[in-house]
Amino acid sequence: KLSSTKDLLFNAEKGGYAVGAFNVYNLEGVEAVVAAAEEERSPAILQIHPGAFKQGGIPLVACCVSAAEQACVPITVHFDHGTSKQDLVEALELGFDSLMVDGSHLSFKENVLYTKFVSSLAHSKGMLVEAELGRLSGTEDDLTVEDYEAKLTDIDQAQEFIDATGIDALAVCIGNVHGKYPASGPNLKLDLLKDLHTLSLKKGVFLVLHGASGLSEELIKDCIERGVRKFNVNTEVRKAFMDSLSSSGKDLVHVMASAKEAMKAVVAEKMHLFGSAGKA
Numbered sequence: 001k002l003s004s005t006k007d008l009l010f011n012a013e014k015g016g017y018a019v020g021a022f023n024v025y026n027l028e029g030v031e032a033v034v035a036a037a038e039e040e041r042s043p044a045i046l047q048i049h050p051g052a053f054k055q056g057g058i059p060l061v062a063c064c065v066s067a068a069e070q071a072c073v074p075i076t077v078h079f080d081h082g083t084s085k086q087d088l089v090e091a092l093e094l095g096f097d098s099l100m101v102d103g104s105h106l107s108f109k110e111n112v113l114y115t116k117f118v119s120s121l122a123h124s125k126g127m128l129v130e131a132e133l134g135r136l137s138g139t140e141d142d143l144t145v146e147d148y149e150a151k152l153t154d155i156d157q158a159q160e161f162i163d164a165t166g167i168d169a170l171a172v173c174i175g176n177v178h179g180k181y182p183a184s185g186p187n188l189k190l191d192l193l194k195d196l197h198t199l200s201l202k203k204g205v206f207l208v209l210h211g212a213s214g215l216s217e218e219l220i221k222d223c224i225e226r227g228v229r230k231f232n233v234n235t236e237v238r239k240a241f242m243d244s245l246s247s248s249g250k251d252l253v254h255v256m257a258s259a260k261e262a263m264k265a266v267v268a269e270k271m272h273l274f275g276s277a278g279k280a
């Protein structure tokens with residue numbers, strides 16, 4: 001059933017687990033996530049990146065909403081990485097239940113203004129607002145210690161950011177990266193995460209971790225223990241879909257069905273790791 005992201009994250013906080021937010025690009029991807037959620041009795045978040053929205057448009061959002069409505073477990077539809085005010089304002093009207101205001105490319109001051117502006121509009125529509133503080137790196141093996149630390153979420157700024165913007169969920173930068181982790185493996189600041197959770201509980205906001213692809217079972221557990229309630233997963237599920245596409249022949253019906261199954265298997269595995277399996 002179509003649910004609210006706030007309810008999903010509230011239940012996750014109460015239950016000490018996390019919900020997966022999976023990036024979707026097309027019908028088969030949407031079906032893969034929903035089928036995994038139903039089989040695993042798990043809540044799930046379907047999220048659309050602005051790039052995917054440019055390609056799939058309103059029909060892609062409608063596809064997510066309709067699949068959520070027909071599902072027997074709670075599903076929500078989320079707009080990921082809103083770096084443009086224009087995109088976010090458009091997203092307010094399309095059926096998303098939550099959105100991410102991504103002002104992480106801005107200065108702290110501008111990020112506050114940008115996030116506050118979109119946050120008040122989204123709240124007037126009853127949507128949950130996620131925003132990022134700090135700056136997520138790509139995989140940069142040669143990052144200096146100073147550069148690495150400059151990108152981390154600062155705890156005092158986080159408090160000011162939450163107070164000033166009224167956000168509901170905070171995407172943290174603790175050394176997590178989009179895409180692949182460096183060969184040396186992830187370097188997550190788990191103590192910082194723990195402190196951020198103490199703050200987030202006090203403020204009534206939920207912690208989000210982007211870049212969950214490439215994290216080991218153990219690190220995922222560590223993050224959940226320290227308060228992460230939403231994991232964003234793109235690279236691993238997309239790779240499963242695309243690897244299957246390129247290896248399953250010429251019959252498009254069969255090709256799409258196989259890709260869907262391949263993606264579904266990865267989504268289901270994540271639901272177990274996140275502890276959301278069996279919670280719906």
Ligand code: G3H
Binds near residue numbers: 111113114117118
């Ligand atoms: O684009 C974002 C600016 O930094 C601040 O925007 O104050 O008009 O919401 P705003």
Ligand code: 13P
Binds near residue numbers: 177
């Ligand atoms: P990964 O591609 O590392 O899974 O990150 C996904 C993400 O953060 C989407 O917003």
Ligand code: ZN
Binds near residue numbers: 210211232
């Ligand atoms: Zn992300």
Ligand code: NA
Binds near residue numbers: 215
């Ligand atoms: Na990643």
